[in-house]
Amino acid sequence: MKRLEGKVAIITGGARGLGQAHVRLFVEYGAKVVITDVLEEDGTALADSLGENAIFIKHDVTSEAGWKSVLETAEKHFGYVTVLVNNAGIAGGFANIAELDYNEYKKVMSVNSDGVFFGMKTVIPSMLKAGKGSIVNISSVSGLQVAPGSPNAAYVGSKFSVTGLTKMAALEYATRNIRVNSVHPGGVRTSIVDPVLFDDPKILEPTPMRRFAEPIEVAYVSLFLASDESSYVTAAEYKVDGGMTAK
């Protein structure tokens, strides 16, 4: 029996980067996966490459109406949703607070924090009907401390918000077989990061392992959290940061 056999997962921001690594790994381990993203071409190509175990739905996580239609399609296609990976996120540009444009602030908060709120709000009723569920919210080391390389206060605020939303939901649904955990990556080799930074000794200095993670190294932690192997794990913060936050 595969580790995610019988699970139906929605993975947001699944067209590329960390999300795509989650999609591929979850399908490999037996889940039926609903990929959502604003990137229609990449998302459709990914779903097509995975056959009948994955579908793609174009969706902006800031749209609550869009969430409802994602859930409807997911349930129609695969049945009740039992895993949700809230992964979609944006960084915003580097700026100090005094220079941070309010529209930029709102956009980062909206995708990173409101998106996670809408996702949980929409999908938890499906999990309640299924009688089980695991939610994995992708925060960041910036959701635990102002980590080196944090681009701006909106990003840090939004990721701390994800940490808090996770714990509240975990406590609210602890007796109803729905577990909620957050994952906190350090630097990961994806397109959210300027590739010139991947091998920059100054950037790598705060990370004891002196390298960025590959997306799959984060996805394996979420695989554990999504599976029944983590049945007593809820409200936990999983750091996947090469030791960065140990200091």
Ligand SMILES: NC(=O)c1ccc[n+]([C@@H]2O[C@H](COP(=O)([O-])OP(=O)(O)OC[C@H]3O[C@@H](n4cnc5c(N)ncnc54)[C@H](O)[C@@H]3O)[C@@H](O)[C@H]2O)c1
């Ligand atoms: N890469 C890192 O170093 C790093 C570190 C810590 C946390 N994270 C977090 O990991 C998550 C994934 O990021 P990534 O590194 O794979 O970056 P990425 O840019 O490669 O992927 C993000 C995905 O989210 C999608 N997306 C953006 N806005 C969206 C929206 N409004 N609705 C739906 N989809 C949307 C993008 O189209 C993209 O496919 C983010 O939440 C990010 O904050 C990344």
